[in-house]
Amino acid sequence: MYHPTFSRFYLGFLLFVLFILAACGSGSSSQPSKGDVIVYVAVPLSGFQANGGQTVLGGVRLAAEETNRSGGLLGYRVVVRPLDDESDSDLALANVDEIRSAIDRGERVLGVIGHLNSGQTDATLGEYDSLGLITITPTASEESLTNRGYTKFFRVNANDSVQARVDAQFLVEQMKARNVAVVHNDTEYGKGLAASLASALGQLGGVEAVRVEVAEGESNYAPVLAKLQSSAVDALFYAGYEIEAPYLAAALDEAGVDLPILASDGAFLAATIDEANGAAEGMYVSAFAPSPENAADPRWIEAYQAVEYRNPDTYSVNGYVAMQVLAEGVKAADSLEADAIAQTLRSKGIPTVLGEMRFDEKGDLANPQIWIYQVENSEFRQVK
Numbered sequence: 001m002y003h004p005t006f007s008r009f010y011l012g013f014l015l016f017v018l019f020i021l022a023a024c025g026s027g028s029s030s031q032p033s034k035g036d037v038i039v040y041v042a043v044p045l046s047g048f049q050a051n052g053g054q055t056v057l058g059g060v061r062l063a064a065e066e067t068n069r070s071g072g073l074l075g076y077r078v079v080v081r082p083l084d085d086e087s088d089s090d091l092a093l094a095n096v097d098e099i100r101s102a103i104d105r106g107e108r109v110l111g112v113i114g115h116l117n118s119g120q121t122d123a124t125l126g127e128y129d130s131l132g133l134i135t136i137t138p139t140a141s142e143e144s145l146t147n148r149g150y151t152k153f154f155r156v157n158a159n160d161s162v163q164a165r166v167d168a169q170f171l172v173e174q175m176k177a178r179n180v181a182v183v184h185n186d187t188e189y190g191k192g193l194a195a196s197l198a199s200a201l202g203q204l205g206g207v208e209a210v211r212v213e214v215a216e217g218e219s220n221y222a223p224v225l226a227k228l229q230s231s232a233v234d235a236l237f238y239a240g241y242e243i244e245a246p247y248l249a250a251a252l253d254e255a256g257v258d259l260p261i262l263a264s265d266g267a268f269l270a271a272t273i274d275e276a277n278g279a280a281e282g283m284y285v286s287a288f289a290p291s292p293e294n295a296a297d298p299r300w301i302e303a304y305q306a307v308e309y310r311n312p313d314t315y316s317v318n319g320y321v322a323m324q325v326l327a328e329g330v331k332a333a334d335s336l337e338a339d340a341i342a343q344t345l346r347s348k349g350i351p352t353v354l355g356e357m358r359f360d361e362k363g364d365l366a367n368p369q370i371w372i373y374q375v376e377n378s379e380f381r382q383v384k
Contacts, residue, residue, distance in 0.1 A: 032072030036079045037336060038107055039064065039326065040099055041319070042092060042114030042124070045084035048217055048243045052269055052315055053116050056138050057082050058308040059319025060113055063327065065307055073330045076108070085115055089123035096127040103131060110336060111135060113322045116315070118142030118189045125150055134338050136326055138318035139288060141265065142192050146362040152342045154359055156321050156352075157265075157288035158368035160189070164196035166370040167237065167262060167286050170384065172204045175260055175284070177235030179209040181228055183248065185216045185240035193239040193264055209233045217243050221251035228257060236261045242269040245283075246276035253279035262286065265370075268314045273378055280375045284383070287371040289317040289354065291380050314380070317353070324352045 041060050043053030057080075064078040072078060083099075085092035092115060103109050111134035115121045121140040128135045129150045137145075137155045141163060146153065158166075171177045182198055184190035191213075198208040210231040212224050228236070236252075236259050238245055245267035252259055262284040263272065268291075273280045292301055292312040304312045328351060330336060333344035346363075349356040358366040372384035 030071040032068055032075055032077035034072075034075035035077070036108065037073055037076040037110040038079050038081055038102060039110050039323070040081050040083050040112045040114070042083040042085055042095060042112055042120070043116045044087040045082055047086040047088075049087045049116065049241065051271060051313065052139075052242070053084075054310075055269070055313040055315040056113070056116060056319035056322075058304060058310070058312060059138075059316040059321070060323045062304050062307045062316075063320045063323035066303075067323075067327050073110070073327055074334070074336060076336070078110075078327070083114070085120050087117060087120065089119050092120035093123050093127065096124055096131075099128075099133070100131060108336065109133060110330070111326055111338070111341075113138060113319065113326065115140060117187070118145060118192075119187060121145055122188070125153055129153070132338050134326060134329070134341050136322045138322040139265070139315060140189075141288070142188055143196070146364045150363070152338050154325065154342075154345060154363040156325055156357065156365065157318060158370050159364060160193045160196050162368045163265060163286055163288075163370050164193060164200045166372075167264070168197055168200035168204055168206065170284070170286075170372055171201065171235055171237060171262055172206045174384070175235050175262065177206065177260070179207050179231075179233045179235075181231060181233040181236045181259075182208050182211045183224060183236060183238050183240075184211070184213055185218070185244055186213050187216050187240075189266065190216075190239045194237075197237055197239065214240070214244060214248075216241070219244075219247050221248050224248065225251060225255050225257065228252075228259065229255075233259065235259065238263040238267065240264065241266040242271040242275075245272045246274070246280055249276045249279040249283060253277075260284070268373065268380070270313055273375055273380075278378075281378070283375045285373050285375070285380065287314065287373055289314070289321065290371055290382065291373065292316055293379065321352045321354055321357075325350050325357060328352070 083095045118140040141160045143159045184194035245263045268285045268287045329341040329345045333340040373380040
């Protein structure tokens, strides 16, 4: 993925939004007239990760609305249909029946944006492929997902090996950490990222001093504290979600353990700050996209609020970009056929608000980017 400088990103966002607003105000935009194309958004919309899924869905909805205002996709109106996977792989797999039924009814299904997590993505990829659908994940990062030969699968975020490499470098070079405690949740995402981080640390002269696994959604960190206090560590890396990170930070603070923390992208949501009782201050978090609050033009945020009736959160940009990639792929291919779209995405640069994206043969970004943020005055501030 091509990553412009911060100022160019801001300018790009501004120009893009001004273009949309001008189109809306002119009254000259054509309206889709050929019928509907369906885009399913498969993310958690209820349960413990609902906020993350809802922010992705909001970004998709905004991009779809803008597409429809400018004539739709090849004359078709984009209809966004959410599917709630509740962060459960069995439910995610069962939800595929709804998509299959829509296709059997003769509806034109363009593709799927999802899932938020690698586990649900892994569970459903084969089904989506068998249905002949383009699938674009906004955030699933488990490295092996793109090594399974699915020719219509793409992701608009870096994978775990890239994140591990960047995070290890930040730990060693910026945080001056050598002995690092690696704590992770018990998901495939957490386990895989922890292992990749430990390997990357070793290549930079750092040491994984201790590794601790916690349950997904864990709130009791007494066992973690005991292991940390018995180990000589000078920083902590956390591979997990916003449903654990704030409580880990609060537990460290309450125990008087003054240890700098770098958390993974799964913690890059407002809940990490809001639920930490002030203990998140100073925490570093890596991210797959810039935060709207830090990098987006205020008019884009206003446009999001008009569609969603809420503020965007960090993954809103990921959902927005995923829909942009799908829409621009259709336009560049001049086709709604999945094979033609997939071939185009692999052969051409795709314009997005994050700059031009190019994909390799596996569906990964050719130039993936990781951003680093720090919590400052209860807000995420970009530091890298």
